[in-house]
Amino acid sequence: MKKNTLIAASMAAVISLSPVFTTNAFADVNTDIQQKDAKLNDLKSKKADLQADLSSLVSKLDSAQAKSKELQASFNKSAEQLKKLNADIAAINTRIKEREAVLKERARSMQVNSNSNVYLDVVLSADNFGDLVDRVSAVNTIVDSDKAILDEQQKDEDALKSKSASVKKEQAKQQKAIASYEEQQNKIEAQKAEKEAVVAQLAAQQATTEQEKSTLIAQRDREAAAAAARAAAAKEATTVQPVAATETASSSNSSSDSSSASSSSSDSKSESNTNTSSSSNNTGSSNIAAPTGSGYDAMISAAYAQLGKPYSLGATGPGSFDCSGFTSYAFRAAGISLPRTSGAQYAASTKISSSQAKPGDLVFFSYGSGIAHVGIYIGGGKMINAQNNGVSIDSLSSSFWAQSLVGFGRVANF
Incomplete structure (x- = not known):
């Protein structure tokens, strides 16, 4: 008692x-x-x-x-x-x-x-x-x-x-x-x-x-x-x-602990599966193949085919182009994806000197602050680009382009 x-x-x-x-x-x-x-x-x-x-x-x-x-x-x-x-x-x-x-x-x-x-x-x-x-x-x-x-x-x-x-x-x-x-x-x-x-x-x-x-x-x-x-x-x-209350409480606590352990095991298993899935996704992402194409010939052929087409700010073709829309369009023919704007294309390119420049490199210009224009260098001191007169071939030595030239950038090793 x-x-x-x-x-x-x-x-x-x-x-x-x-x-x-x-x-x-x-x-x-x-x-x-x-x-x-x-x-x-x-x-x-x-x-x-x-x-x-x-x-x-x-x-x-x-x-x-x-x-x-x-x-x-x-x-x-x-x-x-x-x-x-x-x-x-x-x-x-x-x-x-x-x-x-x-x-x-x-x-x-x-x-x-x-x-x-x-x-x-x-x-x-x-x-x-x-x-x-x-x-x-x-x-x-x-x-x-x-x-x-x-x-x-x-x-x-x-x-x-x-x-x-x-x-x-x-x-x-x-x-x-x-x-x-x-x-x-x-x-x-x-x-x-x-x-x-x-x-x-x-x-x-x-x-x-x-x-x-x-x-x-x-x-x-x-x-x-x-x-x-x-x-x-x-x-x-x-x-x-x-x-019997002690036994019941003990049994209840034991059951609760068992349930908690089971839950912890389940959570751990779930976390393991999640990590495995994440690792699998990362591996898959790293194996994505780089863009492929027919190289310089495909790019430059696509560029020349646009000669004479009109200029329109924000246009990416094929009816009309702005400068970066034109370069993106041409390089896409070679399986190469470029950023949308001339500033972003400049940031994404490898900077090279004028003596290193070769046909297929990008050429960049500024009219005061920041990159504002881009064209495709075709050799001989000339470029093909989309500007106010439409898609045309211009000389880099002309007074307008010479005073605005920033430099050259390479986005593909043709």
């Missing part, structure tokens, strides 16, 4: 202490869950701010592209105007040369006939003095008219040349403006890429934190269930079979 009383007292003590231990454990887990919630809210807030920044950058990018296309349209209009002016100048020059030939022939004829015979024939063949005056006046009028026409044509030619120079000057300004907007596009896309990378990192952190929170919630639920089971077993032992 004394023994039973002692056991009952012990069980009562256990029951009275269990809520304290359980409450403390739950409090710790709940604190951890609250910390995870706070971290999740912070991550979501940062992601929302970055998404707003990205939307702003996309808007700026659209604006830059629209302005560049507007400038390109003006540039194309100026080109047509310049083409017409050049045709008019050529026509005037032809007429001047033809008239000069006629005048030279008249002068030669007059010289052959002792300069004055032509006029004498006109004067001596007059019927009367009035007719003579008319004939002399007519001859002088013809000579004066020829000279006036030549002077007028020369003035027209000078005016057209002046207008042509003005149009060329305006084209140069438009070309620099277009280049500036392309440079701005590169900077915006670089900022956009950086923010997208941060968003991806935050998303990964958010996923990890949510998983950790789920694990804590599951742990809290398991501990709550185990505590409830222990409390029920202890209560039943004290009220029904006081003597």
Whole structure:
């Protein structure tokens, strides 16, 4: 009887202490869950701010592209105007040369006939003095008219040349403006890429934190269930079979420990499988084959096939191109993938000196700050590129390109 009383007292003590231990454990887990919630809210807030920044950058990018296309349209209009002016100048020059030939022939004829015979024939063949005056006046009028026409044509030619120079000057300004907007596009896309990378990192952190929170919630639920089971077993032992309560509690604890061990084993096995899967994925990723293609011939053939196609900011072909869209398109024919912008292509290339440059290397330009243009070097101091006049072959020694040249980069060993 004394023994039973002692056991009952012990069980009562256990029951009275269990809520304290359980409450403390739950409090710790709940604190951890609250910390995870706070971290999740912070991550979501940062992601929302970055998404707003990205939307702003996309808007700026659209604006830059629209302005560049507007400038390109003006540039194309100026080109047509310049083409017409050049045709008019050529026509005037032809007429001047033809008239000069006629005048030279008249002068030669007059010289052959002792300069004055032509006029004498006109004067001596007059019927009367009035007719003579008319004939002399007519001859002088013809000579004066020829000279006036030549002077007028020369003035027209000078005016057209002046207008042509003005149009060329305006084209140069438009070309620099277009280049500036392309440079701005590169900077915006670089900022956009950086923010997208941060968003991806935050998303990964958010996923990890949510998983950790789920694990804590599951742990809290398991501990709550185990505590409830222990409390029920202890209560039943004290009220029904006081003597067997110790065995029951021991059995319950043993079962709980066994269950915990089983769970731990299962978790360990799951983690092992996860690690194995991760290792397998990493191995698979490292075995991805590099791009293959037909080499330089395929790339340069694709590039030359685009000659004459129009320029359009942000275009990647095949109907129109911007500079980096064109280089990406050409290298893709050789199975080589290039980054989208000229700045990114510069960053991805191996820098080489001009003496090391060979056909198939990239050539880069800047108009003030940052890489703003890229072309494909074809040897002989020339490149093929997409610029304001469309896809064309340009000399690197021309004043415009020479002053903007940054250097050469290699992305493939053809």
